[in-house]
Amino acid sequence: MATTPADAAVTPADLRFGRIGFAVVTLLAAVSTVGAFTTLDFGSPTEPGPGFWVGCISAATLAFTLVALLNPRVVIDGVSRITRADGVAVAAAVPLLALTPPLLTLLGLTVTTALVCLYWFTVITRTAPLRGLVGAVAITMGIVVVFIELLQVPSPLGTLTGIR
Amino acid sequence: MDILQNLTDGLQVALAPENLLFVLLGVSVGMMVGVLPGLGPAPTVALLLPITFGLEPSTAVILLAGVYYGAMYGGTITSVLLRIPGEAASVVSTVDGHEMARQGQAGRALGLAAIGSFVGGLIATCCLVLFAPALADFALNFGSPEYTVLAFLGLILVAYTSAGTMIKSLVAVGIGLLLASIGQDPMSGATRWAFGVPDLMGGIDIVAVIMGLFGLSEILVNIVENRRGVSTTNHVGRVLPTGRDLKENAGAIGRGSVVGTALGLVPGGGGVLASLVSYGVERKVSRTPEKFGHGAPQAVSGPETANNAASISSFIPLLTLGFPPNGVLAVIFGALLIQGVTPGPTLIFDHPDIFWGVVGSMVVGNLILLVMNIPLLPIFVRIAKIPPAVMSTLTVAILVVGAYTINGNTFDVGVMVAAGLVGYLLRSIGIPPAPIVLAFILGPIFETNFRRSLVLSDGGFGIFASSPTAIVLLMLAFLVVLSTALPLIRRRRQTLEAKD
Amino acid sequence: MRFPTIPAVASAGLLLVTGCSLTEAPASSEYPSQSISIIVPVPAGSSTDLSTRVLAPCLEQELDATIVVENREGGSGAVGNGVFARAKADGYTLVSTTAANAVLPPILEGDVGYDVDSFRPVGMIGTAPIVLVVPAASPFKTAKDFFAAAKAGTVKLGIPGATSVPGISVDTLIDSTGLGITPVPFDGNGGTMTAVLSGEVQAGYVSGDAAVVLPRVESGDVRVLATAVTEPIETMPDVPTLKSLGYTDLPYADSFWFLATQPKTPDDVVGRLENAMKNCMTSDKVVTGLGKGVAPSSFIGGDQVATLLRQAASDYAKNRG
Structure with a gap:
């Protein structure tokens, strides 16, 4: 299965990227292992407590990430380095995505959907502003019709706007 | 003869104009919620519950059942075309199905899935007719040790069936298990990893995690490519499968029907487990397992057959024992109670119109779905021809709204966003999302039943081999591990010999 | 092909749920002047959810308002009750919750954004007495057989969750008597x-709910050995209570669920709701819909529910706090 030929496609930058990524995952697994053993009741193998399973899977995950980290052939497998262009675009999307839950509460479903669409069109996909506006309105109308009018899903009443 | 008579009566119930209308209504709504990510079959069935108050009991169940298996057909379309599972049981198809779509064979994948679903649905319906009592008896005998071993087998299959290196799949499984351990420990009631946040105490919602890991991370991976205004992807190709296609997939569809029908009976398993196990089985019997993960038709037809078969066979425990094996059936159970009908062993005798009417409607409903699916696929497929900029914006909007509609909670939107970003970062270092989600589902089943078994046996591990079912499942798990390890050992020996 | 059917579903649903109220303007500007939502903090299809959905259409008629469950x-x-507790106390966001879900999370988890004082009960919707059941073929014929076996050795007793009302109740029973019972969640x-x-x-x-347990009792698949309530249940007059068997000082072990508003809700609004509730809970349609043994035989009003709720809260706090 580990069929990663060490051919020309693999660059030192990819390897470094994979290693940094796995170092972070390893660190998180270590934190989770320590957390499981210190904050949860481990019990015993025949009478497992709430921490037994968490402790076992944290430790196992830590072991696997360490194996991957120490083995260049494994760590490089399937790595697709985030390019600068990708990174910039995703970084632009993060604030919008992080703000969506509070926006839903404040502005309601309809306005939030329209804002998300407009931002995504103009900032992320770099669609021309007018086309983006038309698209955002169209998508929002479609969503309102399907989810709110036809399926009658519970939707938040914006505390600022007073509409769904 | 009796069965034939009953089936004829059942078809008559199903073909009564009112019931026919509601079958059509049910499968159409089901198909639609299947295509839309987020709003799964269970919430939809719950939303439709008030409508059933005014209906005959048989009509009510016919409507709700139609939504359920209709969603199984619809979910495939979104999985194949957008790589977002329309509903959880179509997760497996996001891999090979979408790969086929990339290769311009979306139509082929969807056509095979529709035909497979139809065949699986019919076979499961036949089983419902022929073996309902006996099969349900068997599933009832499943105790905690059997579930433990079954979930263990499932987890092994997850690591085994994923593409890429085994170690990275195992890391993904570990991440999924850890995410699933957030919330209340079902055995002791202690809270794990909640940090005093009430929303975390019940655990994080699997649907929100799925939407983030699959849907949002896919959008983020293609964030730059999606700036194109014109679609270049997805030549759909012919939808009606060729004779050769059918021949090559007949085995997968047959095996998927059997796997799906069997696992639909298992409470908690249902369509997700069925499609996963079917994928594992297909990969194992395939003569070209290396094609799995890169657009193998059998990796779509098998699992899609299995999830539809499971959705239908999951009616067996409800209609014969009165136990709903999953959330959708729990709502249908409630619908029957409101009608004054208590599902249980006597239902078939006391209310034959319900049992046989539902059976009849499944035949009719699956036929409608097949007929709707093949000629109407081009309409669904047109979604794929929308420019990527529009499609990605629409997807983000649906993900946000869909995550909200799961429980009507903005917290789930946050979970979806976090899962999307984490999934994006993990994918960049080669950790696949599918094993995370599947482990997320199987982990709690394993842990709870493992610990419960040990309470039952006073700490003795012999309980896991205490019944024939458990022993057979354990041996299966052992065989899977062995078949994974053997090629590795052989390869190592070859390398060693080569060195000598 | 698909779309004509969707408006049909939606409009059929609207017609049935609202009783055509959409076409009529609200009768007066007084309460209720907009739609009322009832939060159910448990999944759709559970017994609290189902009985709330049986009650809702009747309340709609009584109050002449749309009700969304x-x-x-x-x-x-904790999540649903937290949303309820944070909502405006205007009578438009109600909750239908079990006593356990209202009382236990703040005791077990600490600060969850609400506590027992966040609920002002309007009326009881249903009750489910806790019952000790054995399969029909069990060698335990009476409660005495069961407790004799528990004294002599270990009996495995299934409970519906470690922090469920029966679970906590059994823990207390074991702690106070030293009986050889192993609870299995x-x-x-x-x-x-x-x-x-x-x-x-x-x-x-388990709690004797109308969905799963009572039908099994009626069909004879299981036998009820004892009930946890202090008074015998009307529908099972011959079944002894744990108290009559000599097990006293157990926490309040009776599952009930009720409709509630926030404490600051205006009294006239609560009064209007309680009246509507009373009419509904005594109507044949609702009582039949809720099922035998679920609806209380006479309406139990807000004050009485509040007393029961506080009793349950102090009992659980004592045993788990």
């Missing part, structure tokens, strides 16, 4: 009953 599940009721009443019927556990200690 919203499931906000998660955290053993299963997934809700359904899971516990499966385990009882398959013989995986020797007995089950």
Whole structure:
């Protein structure tokens, strides 16, 4: 299965990227292992407590990430380095995505959907502003019709706007 | 003869104009919620519950059942075309199905899935007719040790069936298990990893995690490519499968029907487990397992057959024992109670119109779905021809709204966003999302039943081999591990010999 | 092909749910002048959810307003009850919750954004007495057989969850008597009953809900050995209570669920709701819809529910706090 030929496609930058990524995952697994053993009741193998399973899977995950980290052939497998262009675009999307839950509460479903669409069109996909506006309105109308009018899903009443 | 008579009566119930209308209504709504990510079959069935108050009991169940298996057909379309599972049981198809779509064979994948679903649905319906009592008896005998071993087998299959290196799949499984351990420990009631946040105490919602890991991370991976205004992807190709296609997939569809029908009976398993196990089985019997993960038709037809078969066979425990094996059936159970009908062993005798009417409607409903699916696929497929900029914006909007509609909670939107970003970062270092989600589902089943078994046996591990079912499942798990390890050992020996 | 059917579903639903109220303007500007939502903090299809959905159409008629039942599940009721507690106290966001879901999360988890004082009960919707059941073929013929076996050795007793009302109640029983009972938590009443019927556990200690447990009792698949309530249940007059068997000082062990508003809700609004509730809970249609043994035989009003709720809260706090 580990069929990663060490051919020309693999660059030192990819390897470094994979290693940094796995170092972070390893660190998180270590934190989770320590957390499981210190904050949860481990019990015993025949009478497992709430921490037994968490402790076992944290430790196992830590072991696997360490194996991957120490083995260049494994760590490089399937790595697709985030390019600068990708990174910039995703970084632009993060604030919008992080703000969506509070926006839903404040502005309601309809306005939030329209804002998300407009931002995504103009900032992320770099669609021309007018086309983006038309698209955002169209998508929002479609969503309102399907989810709110036809399926009658519970939707938040914006505390600022007073509409769904 | 009796069965034939009953089936004829059942078809008559199903073909009564009112019931026919509601079958059509049910499968159409089901198909639609299947295509839309987020709003799964269970919430939809719950939303439709008030409508059933005014209906005959048989009509009510016919409507709700139609939504359920209709969603199984619809979910495939979104999985194949957008790589977002329309509903959880179509997760497996996001891999090979979408790969086929990339290769311009979306139509082929969807056509095979529709035909497979139809065949699986019919076979499961036949089983419902022929073996309902006996099969349900068997599933009832499943105790905690059997579930433990079954979930263990499932987890092994997850690591085994994923593409890429085994170690990275195992890391993904570990991440999924850890995410699933957030919330209340079902055995002791202690809270794990909640940090005093009430929303975390019940655990994080699997649907929100799925939407983030699959849907949002896919959008983020293609964030730059999606700036194109014109679609270049997805030549759909012919939808009606060729004779050769059918021949090559007949085995997968047959095996998927059997796997799906069997696992639909298992409470908690249902369509997700069925499609996963079917994928594992297909990969194992395939003569070209290396094609799995890169657009193998059998990796779509098998699992899609299995999830539809499971959705239908999951009616067996409800209609014969009165136990709903999953959330959708729990709502249908409630619908029957409101009608004054208590599902249980006597239902078939006391209310034959319900049992046989539902059976009849499944035949009719699956036929409608097949007929709707093949000629109407081009309409669904047109979604794929929308420019990527529009499609990605629409997807983000649906993900946000869909995550909200799961429980009507903005917290789930946050979970979806976090899962999307984490999934994006993990994918960049080669950790696949599918094993995370599947482990997320199987982990709690394993842990709870493992610990419960040990309470039952006073700490003795012999309980896991205490019944024939458990022993057979354990041996299966052992065989899977062995078949994974053997090629590795052989390869190592070859390398060693080569060195000598 | 698909779309004509969707408006049909939606409009059919609207017609049935609202009784055509959409076409009429509200009669007066007084309460209720907009739609009322009832939060149900447990999943759709559970017994609290189902009985709320039986009650809702009747309340709509009584109040002449649209009622939306919203499931906000998660955290053993903590999520939905938290949303309810944070909502405006204007009578437009109500909650339908079990006593356990209202009382236990703040005791077990600390600060969850509400506590027992966040509920001002309007009226009881349903009750489910806790029952000790064994399969029909069990050697335990009476409660005495069961407790004799528990004294002599270990009895495996299925419970519907470690922090469920029966679970806490059994813990207290074991702590106070030293009986050889091993509680085994299963997934809700359904899971516990499966385990009882398959013989995986020797007995089950569950709330006698109309969905899973009572039908099994009626069909004779299981036998009720004892009930936890202090007074015998009307529908099972011959079954002894734990108290009559000599097990006293147990926490309040009776599952009930009720409609509630926030404490600051205006009195006239609460009065209007309580009146509507009273009319509904005494109507044949609602009583039949709720099922035999679920609806209280006479309406139990807000003050009485509040007393029961506080009793339950202090009992659980004593045993788990």
